[in-house]
Amino acid sequence: MPLLNLSYSKQDDAQIWIQMKAGDLDAFNLVFNHHVDFLIRYGHSITTDQQLIDDCVQEVFSRIWQKKEQLKSTDNIRYYLIACFRKELLKMMKKVAKRESIFGGLFSGSVIEFDASLESNMIFNDIKREQIASLNACFKKLSSRQKEVVYLKYYNDLSIAEIGEVVELDTKAVYNTLSKAMIILRKHLKK
Incomplete structure (x- = not known):
């Protein structure tokens, strides 16, 4: 599959x-x-x-x-x-x-752990394993919110407005989250 x-x-x-x-x-x-x-x-x-x-x-x-x-x-x-x-x-x-009573009353949508390795493997299934490992290591540097925004934008081609509605953020917050995520990814991929 x-x-x-x-x-x-x-x-x-x-x-x-x-x-x-x-x-x-x-x-x-x-x-x-x-x-x-x-x-x-x-x-x-x-x-x-x-x-x-x-x-x-x-x-x-x-x-x-x-x-x-x-x-x-x-x-x-x-x-x-x-x-x-x-x-x-x-x-x-x-x-x-x-x-x-795992989280008590403190559950917050921002604590979702987002695993990008599944998507990364699909996108880069023809690339060497070390390149996939490098990408996954970079994704670990992102917050769960950043991972989700990147996933929705680049893996599912949703617009900024659509992402905002899905994750319940305004468009400026989505732009900022995406921008910060891309800065982190570029920084760590260049190493």
């Missing part, structure tokens, strides 16, 4: 979304089949709890199908799913943390 579908194209998203909203099961299946693996990989970059990831993916797609007539229009299905999935995953992680 490939780690990241780099050939993703959002050209037909608006039409597929309209068909799905109208009750076209084939369109829904197309959306599900095209994006489910991506959401699972994205979930793994936030948590290692496979059951929680699977539950959240199922919940997102179930809710989308159940409320299809009420969904907003979109021309970028992947962005829409990332936003829904991330909110659902963070909500469920808070519930689990509260139930198990």
Whole structure:
């Protein structure tokens, strides 16, 4: 199974979304089949709890199908799913943390550990292992928020505004986070 579908194209998203909203099961299946693996990989970059990831993916797609007539229009299905999935995953992680008293009442979305090695391996699967190790070492220098912004911008081609909505930051904060991350990456990749 490939780690990241780099050939993703959002050209037909608006039409597929309209068909799905109208009750076209084939369109829904197309959306599900095209994006489910991506959401699972994205979930793994936030948590290692496979059951929680699977539950959240199922919940997102179930809710989308159940409320299809009420969904907003979109021309970028992947962005829409990332936003829904991330909110659902963070909500469920808070519930689990509260139930198990792992984090007490101190859970914050900014403490997410983001593992870029999965994505890095896909992007650089033809590059020597030492180059991948060098890139991963650089990613370890980034904060979890910086890793997530870089992932959404460069691995999923989301706009700054879309990233801001997904991670709940204003556009200036996204620009600053991305800029600081790129400075750190350039500095450590030049070594």
